[in-house]
Amino acid sequence: MNELKHTTIKPISKDNLMKLAKKYGTPIYIYDSCKIQEQYEKMNNAFSRIKKLRINYACKANTNPNILKILKKMGCGLDTVSIQEIEIGLKVGFLPKEIIFTPNCVSIKEIEKAVGLGVRINLDNLSILEQFGELFKNYSIGIRINPHIMAGGNKKISVGHIDSKFGISYYQIPHIKRILRNTGLKIEGIHMHTGSDISDINHFITASEILFKTAIDFPDLDYLNLGSGFKVPYTQKDLKTDLIYLSNCITNKFNDFCNVYGRKISLIFEPGKFLVSESGYFLVSVNVIKHTISTVFAGVNSGFNHLIRPMFYNAFHYIENISNPKGRLRFYTVVGYICESDTFGINRKISEIREGDVLCINNAGAYCFSMSSNYNSRYRPSEVLILNGEDFLIRKRETMQDILRNIVEINMERWQSG
Structure with missing residues (x-):
């Protein structure tokens, strides 16, 4: 991969997006490496007063190896949640010690x-912790704590509340200590993550205070891990996490903790959406304009098989008509071609849409392609990366061969004759 150049960050123009749509076809995901670089540097600079800061990319947001290579070049580590993500990270070139596995x-x-x-x-x-301690007494591990905090854009992306399946309740610390005494297991880190799309700074501060209070009782720590959950804006007026204010609060509290703890340890963040969401554009073509008694539908050549977030999370993605940007504004409900309701946006004010136009769905860099599927036996789309002003195809559009690759056909004649 070419060396990354530091450039002034400007969104990809509508004209350039149209050129890419014509060159590669639609539907297509496009990622701007400059935006990824900008987000990483923004976070790195915000927490610059922390001497041992580590940023690990939550690669479930987008696991394309080329995205991972960009972040590795910038000094990022990796947050993984499956053995397959670990294997992708190692294949890209991350060292094992640069990868944290939080299953x-x-x-x-x-x-x-x-x-x-x-x-x-x-x-x-606790069950896995006990089994691990019996099998691997000399392998230091981290513990994920549940702080019982309801945070995040909605309940589906809140993972630190009392009924969450994630983490060990911080009220169960005595149980953890009992297992450590019985097995001799060593703890090198304490981890916490409360949710995604968090704009309320108080949720981060409360979580950090619980983390620091918990960690003080573990004398051999190498790191504390605050996860992530930073909210990115989906429109110009949308809320976002105030990173500077947050960094001042967290930095002061963490440095105070280190003074009480008696030595400097690392503080880890694991952003996913924050690093890559705003870098992504999803381009689709309009198949039909359909009028009903009360609604004008713009039906496109995609669906929740390609981008499920609006349907699954009720997530908002700004949609614009890049082939007719100066057209008269009208109201449209943008829908897909799947055989059940798949709506990208309801009653949106968009420049007049005609059949054949290209629409751009913004903030499509995180949890979009990575959550795509072959539902309705549709092909997953291609991906393109803009790197130093050049466009590179980083994933081919699927074909029927990809759909059928792992199918094993049986001999139906033998079944009929039986």
């Missing part, structure tokens, strides 16, 4: 594989 509800066998690969591991289950 949830996986078997001890998958965790054994992670041990074999040498990565750092966070456990969030």
Whole structure:
């Protein structure tokens, strides 16, 4: 991959997006490496007063190896949640010690594989912790704590509340200590993550205070891990996490903790959406304009098989008509071609849409392609990366061969004759 150049960040123009749509076809995901670089540097600079800061990219947001290579070049580590994500990270060139594996509800066998690969591991289950301690007494691990905080854009992306499946309740610290005494297991880190799309700084501050209070009782820590959850804006007027104010609060509290703890340890953040969401554009073509008694639909050549967030999370993605940007504003409900309701936006004011126009769905860099599927036997789209002003195809559009690759056909004649 070419060396990254530091440039003034400007959004990709509508004209350039149209050129890419014509060159590669639609539907297509496009990622701007400059925006990814800008977001990483913004976070790195905000927390610059923390001497041992580490930023690990939550790669579930977008696991394309080329995205991972960009972040690795900038000095990022990796947050993974599956053995497959670990393997992708190692293949890209991350060192095992640069990868943290924080699984949830996986078997001890998958965790054994992670041990074999040498990565750092966070456990969030007392049963697995006990099994791990019996198998790997000399392998230091981290513990994921549940702080009982309801935070995030909605309940589906809130993962630190009392009924969440994630983390060990911080009220169960005595149970953790009992397992450590019985097994001799060593704890190198305490981890916490409360949710995504958090704009209320108080949620981060409350979580950090619980984290610091918990950590003080573990004398051999190498790091504390605050996860992420920073909210990015989906419109110009949308709320976002005030990173500067947050960094001042967290930095002061963390440095005070280190003074009480008696030595400097690392503080880790694991942003996913914050680093890549705003870098992404999803381009689709309009198949039909359909009028009903009360609604004008713009039906496009995509659906929740490609971008499920609006349907699954009720997420808002700004939609614009890049092939007719100066057209008269009208109201449209933008829908897909899946055989059940798949709505990208309801009653949106968009420049007049005609059949054949290209629409751009913004903030499509995180949890978009990575959550795509072959539902309705549709092909997953291609991906393009803009790197130093050049466009590179980083994933081919699927074909029927991809759909059928792992199918094993049986001999139906034998079944009929039986």
